[in-house]
Amino acid sequence: MTEPAFGGEVSEYYQRFRRGYPPTVADALATAFGLTRDDVVLDLGCGTGQLTRVLAPRVGAVLGMDPEPAMLDQARKATSLPNVSWLLGADPDIGALTPALGPRRLAAVTVAQALHWMDHAKLFTAARPLLRPGGGVAVVTNGEPLWLQDTAWSAALREVVSSYLGTPVHRTCGTDDASQTRYADALAAAGYAVDAQVVTYDASLTVEEIAGGVFSAMNPSQLPAPEERPAFTERVRAALSPYGPLREQVRVRILTGTR
Numbered sequence: 493m494t495e496p497a498f499g500g501e502v503s504e505y506y507q508r509f510r511r512g513y514p515p516t517v518a519d520a521l522a523t524a525f526g527l528t529r530d531d532v533v534l535d536l537g538c539g540t541g542q543l544t545r546v547l548a549p550r551v552g553a554v555l556g557m558d559p560e561p562a563m564l565d566q567a568r569k570a571t572s573l574p575n576v577s578w579l580l581g582a583d584p585d586i587g588a589l590t591p592a593l594g595p596r597r598l599a600a601v602t603v604a605q606a607l608h609w610m611d612h613a614k615l616f617t618a619a620r621p622l623l624r625p626g627g628g629v630a631v632v633t634n635g636e637p638l639w640l641q642d643t644a645w646s647a648a649l650r651e652v653v654s655s656y657l658g659t660p661v662h663r664t665c666g667t668d669d670a671s672q673t674r675y676a677d678a679l680a681a682a683g684y685a686v687d688a689q690v691v692t693y694d695a696s697l698t699v700e701e702i703a704g705g706v707f708s709a710m711n712p713s714q715l716p717a718p719e720e721r722p723a724f725t726e727r728v729r730a731a732l733s734p735y736g737p738l739r740e741q742v743r744v745r746i747l748t749g750t751r
């Protein structure tokens with residue numbers, strides 16, 4: 493899964509098949525940064541709004557920012573919360589929020605399943621002056637990619653996806669220990685007090701959800717043609733059929749850097 497981008501149909505698969513975050517993740521962030529209804533949070537790399545939606549009821553306002561217009565369109569269609577605004581932008585753009593914030597400061601900059609696309613060290617430094625005291629940066633992951641988990645069905649899926657793409661799939665999207673350590677070290681180097689928590693939950697998955705999850709992680713140019721997608725789904729079904737009900741223990745990793 494090289495050169496991912498999230499345009500076109502990929503954004504539709506993302507909205508439809510990528511799961512959101514349980515309320516316990518919002519609880520953890522609310523506790524870490526003392527979030528209140530007076531606060532404004534920036535959810536950077538918000539995609540179709542998976543984390544934005546669970547944060548919104550906890551704070552005064554959430555700004556969901558993403559550089560991919562198609563992801564923001566999907567987010568807008570899926571979410572009609574009065575205190576959420578969707579902004580087109582990427583990590584180097586966050587300083588541009590300063591005039592709009594005026595004397596206010598953000599309570600948090602959250603980056604969920606997206607930091608691997610960014611210059612994380614520059615971002616952590618650029619975020620500091622935007623944050624109120626006690627606020628901070630949160631780096632959140634939503635479990636391991638479906639095809640990289642330590643289960644028999646995930647190994648079988650890995651084979652199907654690697655064979656389809658013609659290359660082994662191995663990108664962890666920042667969910668691995670080495671990436672987490674790099675992010676924690678960079679937060680500390682930028683002057684934040686670092687903490688890490690894990691929230692786990694069990695999820696069951698259908699073959700359609702797994703195939704849709706795979707499509708949501710592809711570059712649009714890698715997607716099978718529409719008429720070939722049912723055959724891809726059937727290949728996944730056949731490969732995973734020996735493994736019974738498909739279950740995943742999702743580990744949401746929450747790395748916080750408090751200012």
Ligand SMILES: C[S@@+](CC[C@H](N)C(=O)[O-])C[C@H]1O[C@@H](n2cnc3c(N)ncnc32)[C@H](O)[C@@H]1O
Binds near residue numbers: 540604609
């Ligand atoms: C895997 S999605 C994550 C979406 C959502 N936050 C979630 O937790 O499911 C990654 C998102 O990061 C966005 N992205 C890519 N490069 C970025 C950048 N430089 N700055 C901000 N967001 C970026 C992509 O457009 C995409 O919507």
